[in-house]
Amino acid sequence: MSLGSLSILMSGNVRRWAAVAALSAACVALVPNDYYRTVLFTIFLFAGMASAWNIAAFGGQVSFGHAAFFGGGAYTGTLLFLRLGISPWLGMFAGGVIAAALGYAIGLPCLRLRGIFLGLATLALSEAARIMVATWEFTGAYRGLYVPFKPGFENMIFDSKSGYLLLSAGYFLAVTLISALVYDSRFGLHLRGIRADEEAAEHLGVPTFRRKLAAFVLSAFLTGLAGTIYAQYLLFIDTETVFSWGINVQFFLYGVLGGLGTVWGPTVGAVILIPLLEIVRENVSVLSQQAYVLVYGAILTLTIMLLPRGVLSALQRLTAAAPRRSTPLGRNQVAYVAKAERAEQQTEVPS
């Protein structure tokens, strides 16, 4: 192991990860009842998924099609369990591998596109995947798949909510650790360079297409893992629950509200939006079943009007702390990062 790869373990994001891990453990230990366990499970799972999605966004690749990977993982794990009796613990990784393969197949044509063109192309392919799964008899077509309730560790089905909570916390911490390590690594530096200025990165010798594809495949793999967890939790999946436009939107909402392309942005977004939806549901659904969605949508729109650059960016401007960089960088790299960050600030649409 070289000195460079050791020093990454001391980098800012990994230290922050340790703090987040301690906080997560405290939350899991102190959660008072099953209602809060369910909410916390959802936060961990979706914060992990949005962080996985966000790894592609390190390089500026905003996907609207990650439901294809989530759904692909969920269906793989569930079908292996139902048809072949393979434990979901293995099925989860099989689902991740299938999702990674899908990510490669989707990334290869789509990553030639940029910006919104990439997003809409991935959306189209995830819709195509949804319709194929919804019409295929092997995958249960429109009826979906039911998982029989057989509690047991080997089946990844738990009697109590605590089992699922631990599982989702583990998933969340694994994804965010990988995300932090990637962000601070040379690979992450290349990705950030691509996001700031793809041509400049290419000229400086970064193999941009390969880096983008690698990030996309890693992101798809980690998203696919969550599919099996969700399926074993719900004990039911159909294309609406795992493949829909609603799922695609969630990745985007958490990522953009928190702060796109930062390690902790998607987590911040999920930690704000998921409890918000719960609070609105608790207080507004006395009026009508649908009213809370209306209020939630209105709050989303108002929030982005108040914080158009995301929560993290707003916090940073509030504290205005001097930036610290503990990863030692060569002089060229420092110049490169400085240029990248300048460009990052300039990529906003001028008004």
Next chain:
Amino acid sequence: MSTDILAQLVVSGLLLGGLYSLVSAGLTLVFGVTRVVNFAHGSSMMLGGYAAVILQKALGFDPLLSLLVVAPVFMLGGMGLEVALVRPLRHRGATALALAFATIGLSIVFESLVALIWTSEYQSTKSVISGQIAIGPASVALVNVAAFVVAILISAIFYVFLRFTHTGRAFRALSQDKTGAVVVGLNRNLLYALSFGIGIACAGVAGTLLSPFYPLSPFAGTHFMIVAFVVSLIGGLGSVPGALLGGLLIGLVESLSNYYIGASYGTVVYLLVFVAVLWTRPAGLFGASGSEEYGLQ
């Protein structure tokens, strides 16, 4: 025999395609001029359909008559949307992604508002125009033909407007070069609001035209939004003529593959056609070369 089926499929595909063209022309105008990806476009179209339902229930309006109400109201609504939502965001230095976020929030509001009033029961309108009409060997409902004719007529007016009027030229100037357009003295704020107005009006009118023969639900817009994105990207995002031809093309592909490959595979086939087009021509069939570089940063 099989040519009869083919003719039937081609005609019904083109009829649906006409509506796709109209929705997509609105979406692509908004993107071309303002660079906002409007995720509320599909739900605006759905609202247009429900507006026709309300007008029929309350006043007994025929959907074709409702157009005269829906078009101006949705135009004003679209302009209001630009002034109240998009402009403040732009002034606060919002990225294109933040703008997309805001339109997603808005589409959630639209959908749940309709779901609140009508639950998820399907709604539709009845038109006085009923009966079938023969087009060559094909036979189609007259109301579909009427909807198609109106949609194509509006699209044609739209095209002539962009091509030959001063405002139309200003729109095109603004979508080609923002700074240049402002330097030569175009009122950018007014044009942004107008483009949103026209775009949303197109969506609303398409929804009204659809209402006699398509069961409306609060979430009916999602399908049309995805279609509109596909159509405008195939035609070249920002290119109105591209959207018009792309709509007809997608309607045709959908109708033919639904029959020859399998029900609901129509969507899968045109989505794959879409990716193939983007693979070979990232700027779309009619997009200016390099226009795929615009987009979200």
